[in-house]
Amino acid sequence: xxxxxxxxxxxxxxxxxxxxxxxxxxxxxxxxxxxxxxxxxxxxxxxxxxxxxxxxxxxxxxxxxxxxxxxxxxxxxxxxxxxxxxxxxxxxxxxxxxxxxxxxxxxxxxxxxxxxxxxxxxxxxxxxxxxxxxxxxxxxxxxxxxxxxxxxxxxxxxxxxxxxxxxxxxxxxxxxxxxxxxxxxxxxxxxxxxxxxxxxxxxxxxxxxxxxxxxxxxxxxxxxxxxxxxxxxxxxxxxxxxxxxxxxxxxxxxxxxxxxxxxxxxxxxxxxxxxxxxxxxxxxxxxxxxxxxxxxxxxxxxxx
Amino acid sequence: xxxxxxxxxxxxxxxxxxxxxxxxxxxxxxxxxxxxxxxxxxxxxxxxxxxxxxxxxxxxxxxxxxxxxxxxxxxxxxxxxxxxxxxxxxxxxxxxxxxxxxxxxxxxxxxxxxxxxxxxxxxxxxxxxxxxxxxxxxxxxxxxxxxxxxxxxxxxxxxxxxxxxxxxxxxxxxxxxxxxxxxxxxxxxxxxxxxxxxxxxxxxxxxxxxxxxxxxxxxxxxxxxxxxxxxxxxxxxxxxxxxxxxxxxxxxxxxxxxxxxxxxxxxxxxxxxxxxxxxxxxxxxxxxxxxxxxxxxxxxxxxxx
Numbered sequence: 001x002x003x004x005x006x007x008x009x010x011x012x013x014x015x016x017x018x019x020x021x022x023x024x025x026x027x028x029x030x031x032x033x034x035x036x037x038x039x040x041x042x043x044x045x046x047x048x049x050x051x052x053x054x055x056x057x058x059x060x061x062x063x064x065x066x067x068x069x070x071x072x073x074x075x076x077x078x079x080x081x082x083x084x085x086x087x088x089x090x091x092x093x094x095x096x097x098x099x100x101x102x103x104x105x106x107x108x109x110x111x112x113x114x115x116x117x118x119x120x121x122x123x124x125x126x127x128x129x130x131x132x133x134x135x136x137x138x139x140x141x142x143x144x145x146x147x148x149x150x151x152x153x154x155x156x157x158x159x160x161x162x163x164x165x166x167x168x169x170x171x172x173x174x175x176x177x178x179x180x181x182x183x184x185x186x187x188x189x190x191x192x193x194x195x196x197x198x199x200x201x202x203x204x205x206x207x208x209x210x211x212x213x214x215x216x217x218x219x220x221x222x223x224x225x226x227x228x229x230x231x232x233x234x235x236x237x238x239x240x241x242x243x244x245x246x247x248x249x250x251x252x253x254x255x256x257x258x259x260x261x262x263x264x265x266x267x268x269x270x271x272x273x274x275x276x277x278x279x280x281x282x283x284x285x286x287x288x289x290x291x292x293x294x295x296x297x298x299x300x301x302x303x304x
Numbered sequence: 305x306x307x308x309x310x311x312x313x314x315x316x317x318x319x320x321x322x323x324x325x326x327x328x329x330x331x332x333x334x335x336x337x338x339x340x341x342x343x344x345x346x347x348x349x350x351x352x353x354x355x356x357x358x359x360x361x362x363x364x365x366x367x368x369x370x371x372x373x374x375x376x377x378x379x380x381x382x383x384x385x386x387x388x389x390x391x392x393x394x395x396x397x398x399x400x401x402x403x404x405x406x407x408x409x410x411x412x413x414x415x416x417x418x419x420x421x422x423x424x425x426x427x428x429x430x431x432x433x434x435x436x437x438x439x440x441x442x443x444x445x446x447x448x449x450x451x452x453x454x455x456x457x458x459x460x461x462x463x464x465x466x467x468x469x470x471x472x473x474x475x476x477x478x479x480x481x482x483x484x485x486x487x488x489x490x491x492x493x494x495x496x497x498x499x500x501x502x503x504x505x506x507x508x509x510x511x512x513x514x515x516x517x518x519x520x521x522x523x524x525x526x527x528x529x530x531x532x533x534x535x536x537x538x539x540x541x542x543x544x545x546x547x548x549x550x551x552x553x554x555x556x557x558x559x560x561x562x563x564x565x566x567x568x569x570x571x572x573x574x575x576x577x578x579x580x581x582x583x584x585x586x587x588x589x590x591x592x593x594x595x596x597x598x599x600x601x602x603x604x605x606x607x608x609x
Contacts, residue, residue: 154349272452282436
């Protein structure tokens with residue numbers, strides 16, 4: 001299910017390359033000189049397209065440490081822009097800590113809820129099961145803004161106004177349709193004999209869930225956790241509406257506000273540094289967990 | 305309006321009945337309780353509240369001032385940016401959906417065969433989708449600026465700006481969105497292409513179909529479920545666009561790029577501070593979205609039969 005298994009491998013040489021591919025001649029031609037000559041335009045073209053996708057990221061990383069007028073890094077290379085970022089209002093460490101707190105709490109809540117919920121939906125029959133599942137999926141249908149406005153009022157009433165915990169609760173709720181769906185199909189993919197055998201051996205249903213099923217659905221949990229982290233780390237609108245204290249802003253909000261810092265003069269260098277700090281964890285996680293990332297998309301597409 | 309725990313009497317009531325099944329139901333409910341609590345407290349209750357707010361006078365600072373239906377809806381529709389924002393949002397949605405689906409399918413066809421090089425390409429198409437929409441918007445905010453952009457000399461030379469005119473702002477933002485999401489749609493298209501059995505292509509080839517004919521008559525029809533899914537996703541996402549315009553254009557130039565969700569935010573928190581009208585707008589958006597999605601699904605389904 002990984003990113004590199006999407007089409008049938010043509011290992012045997014006799015297996016036909018999947019016919020829809022417009023991508024040039026048969027594979028075996030790649031070895032001959034004529035084949036290479038034929039494939040070169042293809043490589044150049046696709047390489048250029050790939051570069052378009054990478055270029056903005058690479059440029060930002062380079063520009064954030066390169067000299068530039070109107071920033072804190074006027075001549076020579078260095079980390080002046082990161083110093084600006086570090087000194088902005090409550091300081092970048094504060095915002096990083098806020099973002100990390102919201103993200104980790106969201107991930108923890110999403111994992112626990114969808115782990116238990118997925119188990120319930122996959123293994124038990126209980127009254128209201130289908131309605132609850134459908135209502136959970138219906139969260140997807142409702143616009144973000146439609147829910148954030150009443151949530152702003154509700155969180156105020158229960159004393160969670162201007163609170164990072166409130167933001168994490170809201171973000172975890174928005175993760176539930178995908179997480180519950182994915183955990184349900186993960187549990188359904190595990191043979192029932194596995195947990196039944198554990199229960200015959202004297203495990204309680206929770207014991208079976210914890211000792212036998214947890215390892216079996218671990219890939220699903222990693223995917224759910226990864227998506228919850230990326231969503232929470234990057235979320236902009238929920239903290240924008242629910243947080244109004246600059247001490248408690250999350251990083252995306254802080255970097256966005258940073259632009260209007262000095263009388264409307266935008267410090268582009270510090271913004272670049274902010275984008276790098278924001279993007280780095282996401283890209284590292286993406287590269288490390290690429291398989292789980294793609295699997296998440298695909299499970300949605302297969303069953304959706 | 306306190307946060308209420310979900311009602312769990314059904315499970316408790318059934319406990320006494322047939323043992324195994326009652327136990328099953330009880331256990332099921334216990335495991336489903338956290339989900340139910342979240343769905344009720346943070347989804348169902350707010351959804352009901354937004355409907356109540358939409359028919360109440362509800363300023364940001366003083367809260368509920370009693371029912372005033374249908375004032376909020378009248379005010380929402382008569383808002384000076386209402387028509388403009390709807391027209392702009394629809395325009396943006398059509399543009400973004402057409403481009404993203406075409407490009408997603410194109411990229412998928414380009415890297416469909418599995419090879420080292422193609423895996424590398426797929427990964428590079430997909431990397432932007434790991435970035436947040438806000439981060440990506442900030443990145444392009446710098447990239448499009450006349451001062452810090454590496455393209456500044458080009459802009460100077462040609463006398464164009466990326467965000468200066470309404471159309472330029474729309475196209476520049478759409479480019480950002482295509483950059484951010486093309487990889488995502490490529491993956492969905494790859495999954496769809498993978499689901500088409502190879503022998504169908506064999507049959508088409510042995511019938512002497514050209515590559516274009518095969519694409520038109522075999523690939524596209526068999527890809528319909530995927531196309532339906534991606535269209536619904538893309539239309540929904542684009543209709544609810546917010547961050548990209550909030551960060552990149554701030555609705556400008558001349559308020560030409562205000563989307564519907566941005567209007568909701570403006571009415572609620574910027575200046576007007578009227579949560580009642582914002583709630584009315586939200587309800588309108590919700591109903592419109594449900595209708596549009598239902599229509600799309602029906603269209604795709606009726607074509608099928």
